[in-house]
Amino acid sequence: MTEKPSKVSYRISDLQESERPRERLRSEGADKLGNAELLAILLRVGVPGESAVQVGERLLHEFGGLAGIHRAPFEELVAQHGIGEAKAAQIKAAIELGRRLQESPAEEHDTINNPAQAADLVKYDMQALEYEQLQVILLDTRNQVIDKVEIYRGSVNTAQVRAADVFKPAVRKNATALIVVHNHPSGDPTPSPDDVAMTRELVKAGDMIDVKVLDHIIIGRGRHVSMKERGLGFS
Numbered sequence: 001m002t003e004k005p006s007k008v009s010y011r012i013s014d015l016q017e018s019e020r021p022r023e024r025l026r027s028e029g030a031d032k033l034g035n036a037e038l039l040a041i042l043l044r045v046g047v048p049g050e051s052a053v054q055v056g057e058r059l060l061h062e063f064g065g066l067a068g069i070h071r072a073p074f075e076e077l078v079a080q081h082g083i084g085e086a087k088a089a090q091i092k093a094a095i096e097l098g099r100r101l102q103e104s105p106a107e108e109h110d111t112i113n114n115p116a117q118a119a120d121l122v123k124y125d126m127q128a129l130e131y132e133q134l135q136v137i138l139l140d141t142r143n144q145v146i147d148k149v150e151i152y153r154g155s156v157n158t159a160q161v162r163a164a165d166v167f168k169p170a171v172r173k174n175a176t177a178l179i180v181v182h183n184h185p186s187g188d189p190t191p192s193p194d195d196v197a198m199t200r201e202l203v204k205a206g207d208m209i210d211v212k213v214l215d216h217i218i219i220g221r222g223r224h225v226s227m228k229e230r231g232l233g234f235s
Contacts, residue, residue: 021053035066042090047082055082067221070095070128099125111143112214115226118179119217122148126183126219134182136166138175139214146175152182161198163205170211178206180216187221191232199233 021037030038039056046052059080063069069077069091077088112118118137126133133153138146149169152161170178180202184190199216206213216227228234 035060039091042094043082043087050082059083065221066095067128070099071130112137112139112145112179113143115215115217115224115229118181118215119219119224119226121145122181123219123224126181127187127221129183130185132182132185134161134166134180136169137179137181138170138173139177139179140174141176143177143214146173161202163202166202167205167209167211171209175211177212177214179214181219182216183219189218189220189223189225191218191225191227191230195227196232199227203234 021033021041024037025033025041033041036053036056039059040046040052043052043055046055050058059069059077060066062080063072074088074092077083077091078085080088083091112121121137122135126135131153132155134151136149136151138149140146147169151165151169154160166180167178169175180199182195195216195218199213202216203213214228216233218225218227
C-alpha cells in the first residue's frame with residue numbers, strides 16, 4: 001500500500017538561517033527586507049507547496065502590491081488560500097499601524113521643505129483610495145504643518161472645487177500657506193488639463209486673500225507629481 005505524502009506547511013524555520021526573514025530583519029534591519037518577506041513574518045507559516053515568503057509573493061501578485069492589499073476588503077483577503085481570519089487580521093492591523101504612523105499628530109512633523117516631504121505626509125493612505133480625494137496641508141509662516149484637512153471626495157475637477165471650500169480651513173486656523181493634494185485612483189499621477197486649470201484658479205484666489213498656494217501635488221500609485229516643479233498652473 002502506497003503511503004500518501006503528508007501535507008506539510010513550510011515554516012520560516014525550514015529556510016536556511018541566512019534566508020529567514022526574521023533573522024534578516026534582526027541582523028540587517030526591516031528596511032532591507034522585501035514586501036513578501038515582511039508579509040511572511042506576519043504569516044509565520046506557509047501552506048503545502050508554498051513557503052510563507054511564497055504566500056506573501058502570491059498575495060502581492062493577486063492584489064497588485066501592498067496598496068492593493070490595503071484596499072482589499074477583509075473578506076477577500078480571508079478567502080485567499082492559506083490566509084483565514086487570523087492572518088488577514090494581522091496583515092490589516094499591520095497596514096493600519098503604518099497608516100496611523102504616517103498620520104501622526106501634526107506637531108510631530110518637520111517643516112515641509114520640498115514636494116517629496118508633502119507627498120510623504122499623505123501618500124500612504126491616498127494612493128490606496130479607489131475614489132478621488134482632495135486635501136489641503138495647512139502651513140504656518142515657517143512652513144510647519146498645522147493640519148491636514150479633507151476638502152472633497154469623489155470627482156475632483158474645476159467645476160466641483162470651490163475656492164471658498166479650499167481656503168476656509170486656512171482662514172479658520174490662521175494658516176499663511178497651503179499645499180493642495182489630490183490623488184488619481186488610476187495610479188497615474190500625470191496632471192490633466194482640469195488639474196492645471198484648477199491649480200491656476202486656486203493660486204489666484206490665494207493671492208487675493210494672502211494665503212499662498214505653495215504647490216499642488218498629485219498622488220499616484222507609488223509616484224507623485226508636483227505641479228509647481230513642472231510649472232503647471234503657477235506663473
